[in-house]
Amino acid sequence: MLKLLINWTGLPREPFRRAKDSIDAKMAANCGIAVTELRPWHYHDPFFQEAPVISAISLDAVYAKLDILKLCKELLCRHRPAS
Numbered sequence: 878m879l880k881l882l883i884n885w886t887g888l889p890r891e892p893f894r895r896a897k898d899s900i901d902a903k904m905a906a907n908c909g910i911a912v913t914e915l916r917p918w919h920y921h922d923p924f925f926q927e928a929p930v931i932s933a934i935s936l937d938a939v940y941a942k943l944d945i946l947k948l949c950k951e952l953l954c955r956h957r958p959a960s
Contacts, residue, residue, distance in 0.1 A: 903931040903932075904919055904929060904931065905919075907931075
């Protein structure tokens with residue numbers, strides 16, 4: 878597990894940064910504040926265990942039909958570094 882986490886730290890950060898910037902912009906607009914003023918209490922889940930609600934689109938119906946554990950295992954296997 879530690880090896881996997883170490884390898885994840887080298888993954889490109891740009892896609893995450895773009896997604897986070899988009900989420901922050903929407904959250905700030907919803908709260909009527911600047912992005913720089915966002916604090917954890919502005920998010921829907923201050924413990925970040927659930928994705929913020931930033932869109933009317935819900936993927937719950939899509940994922941309800943899937944085996945999430947199986948999907949996660951497949952994802953980990955695809956991104957596992959070669960030994």
